[in-house]
Amino acid sequence: MRYIASAVLLAFAVCGCAKHTPEHAQPVAADKWLGQWNGPEGTFLRLEGGEGKYTVTIQNLDGPRSFEGSAVDGQVEFERDGVKEVIHATDGPATGMKWLADKSNCLTIRTGEGYCR
Numbered sequence: 001m002r003y004i005a006s007a008v009l010l011a012f013a014v015c016g017c018a019k020h021t022p023e024h025a026q027p028v029a030a031d032k033w034l035g036q037w038n039g040p041e042g043t044f045l046r047l048e049g050g051e052g053k054y055t056v057t058i059q060n061l062d063g064p065r066s067f068e069g070s071a072v073d074g075q076v077e078f079e080r081d082g083v084k085e086v087i088h089a090t091d092g093p094a095t096g097m098k099w100l101a102d103k104s105n106c107l108t109i110r111t112g113e114g115y116c117r
Contacts, residue, residue: 028052030071033089037107037115040099045087045107045115047076054078056087058109085109092116 028051037045046057052071056078057064069078069087076087092103095114100106103116 028071029074030054030076030087033076033087033107035117037117039113039115040097043115045109047087047107090114 030047030052031050033047034050035047037047039045041061042059043061044057044059046059047069048055048057054069054071054076055066056069056076057066058080065080067078067080069076071077072086074088078085078087087107087109090106090108092100092106092114095101095103095106095108095116096111097114100114100116106114106116108114
């Protein structure tokens, strides 16, 4: 009887541990990017949400647009006009934008599309 009780307790312990995923066990690196990042001429990238799920708002010269994004391998992926885009951390020179060249804390989507703090 004692062995059956031990087996049942062990089964409950194993089942309880199986519910935890690595995503929930560790903070998502992209969460530190939440807030607004500014580009030239009034453009910006705003990242809202957290825990791996984000709303990405990009203000360009045509106005703001929002997209749903998710954390993947330390970056944020989203789809814009049928194209998978990736937001990643860079410095100013890596943005490819002369207006941001002296910055050190930036996010870049692609060369020529960067935002800094």
